[in-house]
Amino acid sequence: MESESWLERRRLAAVARAGLSAAQLAQLASWAGVPERGDPAHFEALGLTTRMASMVASPDERAIDSDLRWLESSGACLLAATDVAYPALLRESPDAPAVLYVLGNVAALADPQIAMVGSRSCTAGGRETARRFAAWFAQAGLAVTSGLALGIDTASHEGALQAGGLTLAVLGCGLDTCYPRENQKLFDRIAASGALVSEFPPGTAPRAALFPQRNRIIAGLSSGTVVVEAASRSGSLITARLAGIAGRDVFAIPGSIHNEMARGCHELIRQGAKLVERPEDVLSELKISLSAQLLASAKPSPAGGPVLDKEYKILLDALAFEPAGVDTLIERTGLSSESIASMLLVLELDGHVAPHPGGRYSRIAEQCP
Secondary structure, three states: OHHHHOOOHHHHHHHHHHOOEHHHHHHHHHOOOOOOOOOOHHHHOOOOOHHHHHHHHOOOHHHHHHHHHHHHHHOOEEEEOOOOOOOHHHHHOOOOEOEEEEEEOHHHHHOOEEEEEOOOOOOHHHHHHHHHHHHHHHHOOOEEEEOOOOOHHHHHHHHHHHOOOOEEEEOOOOOOOOOOHHHHHHHHHHHHHOEEEEOOOOOOOOOOOHHHHHHHHHHHHOOEEEEOOOOOOOHHHHHHHHHHHOOOEEEEOOOOOOOHHHHHHHHHHHOOOEEOOOHHHHHHHHOOOOOHHHHHOOOEOOOOOEOOHHHHHHHHHHOOOOOEOHHHHHHHHOOOHHHHHHHHHHHHHOOOEEEEOOOEEEEOHHHOO
16 A cells, blocks of 8 residues: 555554544654654654654554454455545545554445434334435445444445445444444445444454544545434434534434434434435435436446446436426336436436426426437
């Protein structure tokens, strides 16, 4: 990795243990006078706390040895914020970590991501909603990012995997530990096809204080955060708040006024989060920040294969100049709702169709063949 041209692997492991931010690491990388070992004052001059400076200047060599042995045996890697492979959105986020431990497909971190979070004690309906939304996002080409917790997080990861898509799990402990233990099989599946991510070195046990830190990474990796179910005092609301601080869109799915797990979502909506009832609503809002190339490459067909140009022609032919909804277009074309929703977004970005209230679309006359 490029970061290792100025910082050997042991030093990078020490930086990870010290808990530096991406901004602090950039300062170290740009200062040629950083000694290999020595006086912590050299590092404090760069704005590091006394504790951080001490851990970088005089790291715990036994702990570093242990970290490097685990990295070697597990196949995991250290990804520095100075590396080109470090996710760009996360690097832009406030207080992004200097180093990530990644187990699995590092390239998955570069994929456009949507965060999905919610209550551990979710309802059966909330769990099903999370699975359905996650599957739709995965089919539309978005990686689904969550925290591997029980409840909504688990359902979100499962939905993405069932749809054959990518999912990433950000842990509030070291990657040598699966937490919760009940999700060991899911942990292994994500490591095999997606990525497990943590800023904490191996051997770090899950603790309540670490999960809010974990949540800022979930929010920072993603273009937007969808809260499916959340009580009024929920960690998911922390993730939503951090997403807002990072300048990302926050979406909340409303529920029954009698459902305690919906109160957090209703609170978010009152505070300005976007109310969504369908996954298409989320993708429509994100189209400004997602490239047309992503949408064009993520057009699932009814048979699961690539959508041909012919199907776009069929959809355009089925669209009149009067607004029509997805249900009407399903009847006219025989295409699936998922295909039509994705294709409509591409056609909108290309200037072929115009959106209308109520999820309806019409053709633009100047673009008609």
